[in-house]
Amino acid sequence: MKITYDRSACQGHNRCYMLASELFDTDDEGYAILLVEGDVPAELEEKAQLAADNCPEFAITINE
């Protein structure tokens, strides 16, 4: 599973950070920072999907 994050779409809702803090941090203005590069560790796939499914701005994409 691969995950991508579009900083230009992010508005700092922080849903990903709350649901998957192993995958997302936030900067000092609350915008997301993706902590992994591309491949999601197997044990975090469910959290990655949750982060993508709950982003109001559609800024997170999952590719199998």
Next chain:
Amino acid sequence: MATAPRPTVTDWSTDFDHTHPDYAASAPQIWDDLRETCPIAHSDRFGGTWLPTRHDDISTISKDPERFSSQGVVVTEFRPDIPAPMGYAPPITSDPPFHSIARGIMLKFFSPKAIEAWEPAVRRTCQELIADIKDRIKAGESEIDAAKAYSQHIPVRVIAEMLDLPNEDGDKFRGFIHNTLEAPGLDEDLPWEETIDFYLDAKVAERRENLGDDLISYLCEADIEGMPLLDEHVRGTIALLIIAGIDTTWSAIGASMWHLAQSPADRSRWIDDPAVRPFAIEEFLRFYAPVTMARLIAADTEFEGCPMKKGEWALLPFPAANRDPEAFERADEFIIDRARNRHTAFGLGIHRCVGSNLARLELRIAIEEWMAAFGDFELADPDTVLWSTGQVRGPRSLPIRFPS
């Protein structure tokens, strides 16, 4: 305050009025009906107002600040006469490019990590209010208005602490909020000494003389390219926090309690399954999103076949977007463990609610503490629950009974 009743609405697709008591009583049904029959309604009221009800249209308008300006965000008969770019209450009333400068100053104070530090203060506030309610029950009261005894006080006390203003000014805050959001445009005859601007001008002047570690002082110390913020900027931002930060959060807490009072199954699930709580909070926010924003149409434009005229309003009913079946599975059902929930309770695009982390914290702690204290409760009389009119939707009275 004696005001003439709003004229009756006979057709919601051509004459809607979001400040009418009939809208307050049944807004979700009105949105659902319009979405099916006339997804972008128009009314001549307030000098021309549009009401989109589809998630798609609400999203598009939210993300198009060039055509849909934020210089006005509360629908009134009047149009704001504050010159761009700042608007009355930056950053909510600011358009790009000034918007991102004003917003950046606020984002640092309201980032998720900065807001986590407020959790003990919020919890203490909720526990104090619950202790008072328990005392009243012990003294023999069988019915408590949870809106007046609990939900309305939580954001007032938290904001007062954040701004280092006295708790006792809470009633004043609620008056300012009512004048601005629930009865907009009716305060034209208000004496200057009773306005929020008068109140805040004095506080900003005081703070400029004597800085503390509160949010007013933070804004007094902030700068834009080396220049301190104008007094009007500081005042407008504080007014925004008071007006937008209190009514909204109070409404979300109250509506969530209204839901739990009527759902023994969801109360049990909340108590028995702590893992469901983060999902429950987001579902409360989706299903009972309190806020409808507005935009001013910047120039004549056609939108989805609708001829929108410069100076007309476009309402953005985020709760209607949250109930659109095109955007949510089983949109009309409250599903406490909903796992796919891209709700728009805090808006979309560049004006996403700057206080969303604080609002979410207050909602979570308020429900956690209430449920820990009173796992079992019900509405004393569903017919006496009164929902607010205007652009913020929530129960203003919430009589609760506890099984003895």
